[in-house]
Amino acid sequence: MILTVTLNTALDITYRVPSLRPHVSHRVTEVTERPGGKGVNVARVLAALGHPVTVTGFAGGTTGREVHERLAATPGVVDALVPVSGATRRTVAVVDERTGDTTQLNEPGPVITPAEWSAFQDVYEDLLGSVSAVALCGSLPPGLPVGAYAGLVRTARAANVPVLLDTSGEALRRGVAARPDIIKPNADELAELTGAHEPLRATQDARRRGARTVVASLGVDGLLAHTAEGLWRAVPPARVHGNPTGAGDSAVAGLLSGLVEHLPWPDRLARAVALSTATVLSPTAGEFDRTAYAELLERVAVTGEASAA
Amino acid sequence: MILTVTLNTALDITYRVPSLRPHVSHRVTEVTERPGGKGVNVARVLAALGHPVTVTGFAGGTTGREVHERLAATPGVVDALVPVSGATRRTVAVVDERTGDTTQLNEPGPVITPAEWSAFQDVYEDLLGSVSAVALCGSLPPGLPVGAYAGLVRTARAANVPVLLDTSGEALRRGVAARPDIIKPNADELAELTGAHEPLRATQDARRRGARTVVASLGVDGLLAHTAEGLWRAVPPARVHGNPTGAGDSAVAGLLSGLVEHLPWPDRLARAVALSTATVLSPTAGEFDRTAYAELLERVAVTGEASAA
Numbered sequence: 001m002i003l004t005v006t007l008n009t010a011l012d013i014t015y016r017v018p019s020l021r022p023h024v025s026h027r028v029t030e031v032t033e034r035p036g037g038k039g040v041n042v043a044r045v046l047a048a049l050g051h052p053v054t055v056t057g058f059a060g061g062t063t064g065r066e067v068h069e070r071l072a073a074t075p076g077v078v079d080a081l082v083p084v085s086g087a088t089r090r091t092v093a094v095v096d097e098r099t100g101d102t103t104q105l106n107e108p109g110p111v112i113t114p115a116e117w118s119a120f121q122d123v124y125e126d127l128l129g130s131v132s133a134v135a136l137c138g139s140l141p142p143g144l145p146v147g148a149y150a151g152l153v154r155t156a157r158a159a160n161v162p163v164l165l166d167t168s169g170e171a172l173r174r175g176v177a178a179r180p181d182i183i184k185p186n187a188d189e190l191a192e193l194t195g196a197h198e199p200l201r202a203t204q205d206a207r208r209r210g211a212r213t214v215v216a217s218l219g220v221d222g223l224l225a226h227t228a229e230g231l232w233r234a235v236p237p238a239r240v241h242g243n244p245t246g247a248g249d250s251a252v253a254g255l256l257s258g259l260v261e262h263l264p265w266p267d268r269l270a271r272a273v274a275l276s277t278a279t280v281l282s283p284t285a286g287e288f289d290r291t292a293y294a295e296l297l298e299r300v301a302v303t304g305e306a307s308a309a
Numbered sequence: 310m311i312l313t314v315t316l317n318t319a320l321d322i323t324y325r326v327p328s329l330r331p332h333v334s335h336r337v338t339e340v341t342e343r344p345g346g347k348g349v350n351v352a353r354v355l356a357a358l359g360h361p362v363t364v365t366g367f368a369g370g371t372t373g374r375e376v377h378e379r380l381a382a383t384p385g386v387v388d389a390l391v392p393v394s395g396a397t398r399r400t401v402a403v404v405d406e407r408t409g410d411t412t413q414l415n416e417p418g419p420v421i422t423p424a425e426w427s428a429f430q431d432v433y434e435d436l437l438g439s440v441s442a443v444a445l446c447g448s449l450p451p452g453l454p455v456g457a458y459a460g461l462v463r464t465a466r467a468a469n470v471p472v473l474l475d476t477s478g479e480a481l482r483r484g485v486a487a488r489p490d491i492i493k494p495n496a497d498e499l500a501e502l503t504g505a506h507e508p509l510r511a512t513q514d515a516r517r518r519g520a521r522t523v524v525a526s527l528g529v530d531g532l533l534a535h536t537a538e539g540l541w542r543a544v545p546p547a548r549v550h551g552n553p554t555g556a557g558d559s560a561v562a563g564l565l566s567g568l569v570e571h572l573p574w575p576d577r578l579a580r581a582v583a584l585s586t587a588t589v590l591s592p593t594a595g596e597f598d599r600t601a602y603a604e605l606l607e608r609v610a611v612t613g614e615a616s617a618a
Contacts (some may be wrong), residue, residue: 020331025415
């Protein structure tokens, strides 16, 4: 069992409109909804890969009820979200059918009280007793201390559960200092953390700050992994066009599944890049195209070498 | 007791963003929610004027639950919404804090089944037994026959309950033929109904088509009322700037409250224009500024004359 943590879960709503024009009234032609937040997206991909997964974090209000109902209908995903008095946030993605572009509106999320945060930490510690890896994903909702992830990283390490941290800004900076096993920043997040814009130098710096492994996601340039066992690059076979929403979450699912299957790093990275690219190619945001995934898995180029022992 | 019917109720959500730009991701700085749909808005204004009011129509899904919960917290409003299996639609108004302009996204609404429509008609007929007036407001949700309002107008007339119809397009055309007591089209709706763009000619034509009274809302030019008792114009004292959302619903509330209080037409029209103008002046969309309302009520100019007996 893998555990994913999403402290700021969401009800993700997608609207299709013929053409989005500011200051005008639009009839929405199609509405789709699904539970969201990075950790929930990672869980959905893990479940699709055949890995049983538990999701935790917070859910509240009628939007939270909707998230619970939809998770219950997702095979392979166990719902361990902790109730809160505030309402789970919505995100609204408005897809312009003319251009294909998306305009995103993200609610801030409910304020979490100290009692709710404390209840969550108890649930989290209990869940760690029965999982083989944990991913801590996404932004912090209002009310939580900025060191929230650092605390969760330390609890995972104390429980001997490998922990991946995927967040940004000050929450990432504090979290890295608590020595997570893996971080997966994108180029901007990595530059903000380290001050370095050259990926090789930046990943090195992030490891010095405490991360055991740094897997930088560099968009069309694929992944750069700086690990204790060696340094690798994994690059998709061709530049693809599509919707990048959720590509990073698919990469996290690839890394986690490879970790619990004890795959060598080059295989984990190939899987992460293939999943991430197959997500960009899928017409539905955040889902991956299975046929494309199988084809890509054989064609991702992984270069690099293991460190001297 | 006044009855308002909203067949396509909504959960109205308002987002404030610093500046709305297509194809960009936005953090929403403020989220507000309230039950909506034209008849619900009319009911809220009637209740604020001290008139007890019952709302009916449809509600379903978690959004419908939210509408029920918020109506329960609205003093003076009785909730008689009929349950449906589909989910009540959302409307999202995105307010650009830089320009003050609003971009509107309206979901289509749930498909109403024939059994649900039939259940509604029974509830409606029962409610008509204990009300002094009824307003039929807004668009039809998917699944309802285009003659839905015509049927509801006939039922009200058979029950001797004065009926006001505020809708548009083919639903208005069919509804007018069923001889409602009052219709309140805006200039565009009136032109679409009659083919005439000159308000005086158009209101005359709309009466010939079946409406006993036509109150045309002409924006900054106020109201033009063509009734069996005479012809009047009511004009606000000055051009005002603000948010016109809900101004038409406030005018309907003014007309209905004046009707059940048996006010003469000039007083009904003055009230409708004052309420509508005070709604434009309110910082919160769809609510009216009470102080402005009291002041405006004395300053609305009503001109015209009663017909020869």
